[in-house]
Amino acid sequence: MTTIAPPVVRTKGSNRSSGGRSGSGSVTWMALPAFVWFVLFGIIPLFGVLFLSFTTWNGIGDISVTGLTSWKATLTDPGLPHALWITFVIMALSWAVQTPMSILIGVFLATSKRYRELLAVLYFIPLLLSSAAIAITFKALLDPNFGLGAGLGIDALNQDWLGNSTLAMATLIFIVSWQFIPFHSLIYQGAVRQIPTSMYEASQIDGAGRVRQFFSITLPQLKYTIITSSTLMVVGSLTFFDLIYVLTGGGPGDSTRTLALEMYQKGFQANLMGPASAIAVILVLVGLALSLLLRRLGGRADESQLEGV
């Protein structure tokens, strides 16, 4: 037995080490497809756009390198600061509306009661619809001549929802919130469920009410979730395109023309691929800066929220 044992041990050992080697090798291989796709559709296009921003091209003819012409045209265009402003307004307002609502709904749904689970399923529905479908539906419902207001004879609903600059912006924020609050509620619901119940039990013994519990335990415990959800909202709102394009086309006038729409119009309607690429580069830079800023705001990732628990 003892004479047989060493070879077995040896094989085991060699197996383990070779297994380990081939294991790490296979892990690298598994990352490769994703890496290739990312380089192919993420990195290379980025450099392509950067290159195009130094050229003049109408989209169908020849590309000619023209140095800073496109950048000068883009940076002196009054449409750029306007589009930036509109983008930030949509970002800020949709964040300000969505975050409190999502947290409250998330907390509400975190408690496991039958009827709340049913509600959770219902709240989830907007998430199943595509942005274009949502936009077409709301556009039809809000039409002042053939929409909900005219159909039901309710004059209060008969506003010029998408044709008045201020109202169009408000309507847009509402629809964006309607579409995305379910998603963020889901994130918060999961996060709230992870908070240890012992914290609530302890605070109950100390005589804390529901409101106090919410502000002193739930909210601080959700800190990182808030940062994650905010990052998704902020960076996501940079690329809002389909919803706005179908709903208002950037209008009325240019009241809802975000950076993404400005880029599309420059590139695919005015056939100015150079300036459109310059706007795309600006869009990338703004997005990177914002997500970096949000990470900084989050503080150190390794600090514990559960000290003493």
Add this chain to the structure above:
Amino acid sequence: MINSNFSRRNFLGLAAGAAGAAALAACGSSGPEDKSGGSSGGGGGAASYWSLSGEPGEPIRQAAIDRFNKANPDTKITPTFFQNDAYKQKIKTALGADQGPTMIWGWGGGGLKEYVNSNQVEDLTDWLGQNAAVKDKILPSSFGAATVNGKIYALPVETVQPIVLFYNKKVFEKVGVEPPKSWGEIMALVPKFNAQKIAPFSLGGQSRWTNMMWLEFLLDRTAGSEVFDRVFAGEKDAWSDPAVLDMLTKIQDLVKANGFQKGFSSTTADSNADQALLYTGKAAMMLHGSWSYGIQKADGGNFVKDGGLGWMNFPPVEGGKGDPSNTVGNPGQYLSISSKATTEAKDLAKKFFSTTLVDDEEKAGWVKSGGVPVLKNSDSLFTGDDAAFLKDMSAIASNAKVFAQSWDQALSPTAAETLLDNIAKLFQLQVSPQQWVDAMNGVIGK
């Protein structure tokens, strides 16, 4: 300079990729494979054809292709139809990526000129010279917008489409007023209709080119066609004409007087919502292309049949210098042949051009849809329910001293985009007439 097709295709792909969700949403669904496209070659007797979807044109286009395919069983033309606004971007993207169809449907003018400058379309001058019989079947006035630098790059097809002022006769009867004969009368009608809670004019303002028709007519009626000719020729500060300021002010006056339906700037023409306002009697009048007749007839139930629809050329403006017979619109639609297609596909397209597209059935089909064909000698076909309308449109088109092409089609896409953008802001009262003139002067000749 990067000239190779490969690089161009690549860069377009790259640009689209980096634009991310935006570009994907816009041009994500790549068009159907062009079976006759440059590189694929070989495939026997196939050609592709892209055009616009929707009534009344699509069934007639489809019928022409079916007729041709039936008559030539060993060859095949494959059509694909797109919505108007989507098509304009789609075709540009496809051509840039060398994925375009054999036959390119278009509006001629500035857009065609851009294809010509990029060597995307075939020069048909010689072919039409050899096939004079084909050329002779088509109205000569339609060739203007197909001609770039003295050469013909497209075959005029389908219909001549002047823009006219449509009105709902029933609504006029109900309110007890007569159709306007001048700009002053138009402005006087506005409060009368508003008092009855009927929108004086229906306008699909989100589509922007719909707003532009108002500028085209008002400028022509006040100052004649010369002002825009100067803009088109690229003359410096050509918009700085007192007539332009006058025209812009008139438009803003009409907007301020609630001349258009509530929410006009979020109404789209692609969905025919503006048409619906007229035939449902929610609006009294609508300035629109003559193709509107076909839509009213198809969608409006008995509205047209019962004689509810009225039409007229845009009325004169008091003291205006323009000839009231002038009109604006589409002198025809245009089919070009891609220069990237195989010789086989090109020949097939030319066969389609010289046979089916100029035959009597084609002519009859368009007449039946309520359009005036670009093909000669169609007046004898103007019978039945649509006779009155067709005769009037034919008269407007042929009596017009100047039949101007729509501005956005005549100008280059870049200039047209700035124009449409500023027009939308004008109707939204976001810019004053003077600001409008300054902004437009800045892009003249670009």
